[in-house]
């Protein structure tokens with residue numbers, strides 16, 4: 001029998017590293033006999049879409065949360081009563097099963113429930129000599145039914161409830177059934193901060209983390225897990241090394257994806273996060289994939305840098321990550337473009353969109369990095385009362401909610417640490 005399927009996922013608002021490296025890491029697991037599949041915690045951006053298309057790889061399925069679903073916990077061993085059942089059949093049903101209400105079907109179709117109390121009344125009638133009801137006279141629609149897609153944690157603590165798919169009876173659910181259900185196992189790549197992990201992770205089981213970011217917040221697990229953090233420019237570089245370590249040749253398409261991730265995260269080796277190992281891995285991967293790094297790299301970055309059809313609201317959500325120091329919760333989004341002038345021309349609209357984003361979840365601030373790939377610099381704009389923090393973080397005067405930061409391209413290395421430091 002196949003072991004339980006494990007998900008491999010990157011962070012919310014996935015970037016090319018999260019999309020491509022989760023596919024590559026799931027493939028490595030699969031080649032080692034582990035039943036793993038890649039999933040994604042959000043929409044695929046243009047750059048990642050370009051890479052997937054170029055190397056002819058299907059995008060992985062979207063999984064927006066890992067809450068235990070009713071469909072996974074439903075008891076299918078509780079049969080329904082046919083509407084033609086006798087009172088005796090119903091009595092036997094209640095003798096065999098615990099619920100206070102028995103589900104009733106007409107053929108495949110769920111038609112309602114009959115209550116144990118109503119049945120008891122019928123047996124009183126047998127003593128008083130009144131005419132007995134038939135099951136169909138006792139059936140009523142319950143107030144609460146669940147579908148397989150419902151979240152299990154919504155099932156009330158007491159009682160059993162009918163689960164229907166459309167009007168078809170599936171089984172019954174109880175809070176205890178949900179607790180006993182198998183947890184989805186998940187391998188995280190390219191992130192570890194609580195706020196960036198797919199929703200519902202508290203009802204799932206993290207089995208490994210492979211990452212190249214700061215350790216942020218409280219990642220707690222029930223058992224010991226595999227963890228690999230390395231300060232390199234891209235998770236793909238770590239995964240490339242894991243293929244080598246396992247003595248497994250990187251498949252051609254996978255090499256293309258891993259290369260794309262490295263190009264993306266290091267902005268074609270321009271980012272200060274880029275290490276020699278990233279460059280070496282990229283050279284090897286380009287060889288396997290059969291592409292020229294510079295030519296392919298610029299083509300891919302350009303595909304991602306085309307933000308001309310995005311609205312200001314979409315731009316301020318682009319590649320957005322949420323951070324918290326326990327007091328302040330804030331977001332930092334980033335757009336990387338060949339030329340920043342078009343975006344800077346709509347700065348007022350972007351600031352208004354940032355304020356909408358900030359107010360929507362009452363964030364302390366919402367930041368946007370407008371990064372010029374050719375210029376190798378970032379215009380950093382924000383909404384929220386953070387003038388002093390930003391001025392202190394970057395030793396710059398804030399002018400109209402903006403600072404210009406030459407040589408700054410990396411959120412993780414050049415933006416988030418000084419911000420967190422200045423917030424102390």
Ligand SMILES: [Mn+2]
Pocket residue numbers: 017018190212233234235265
């Ligand atoms: Mn990354």
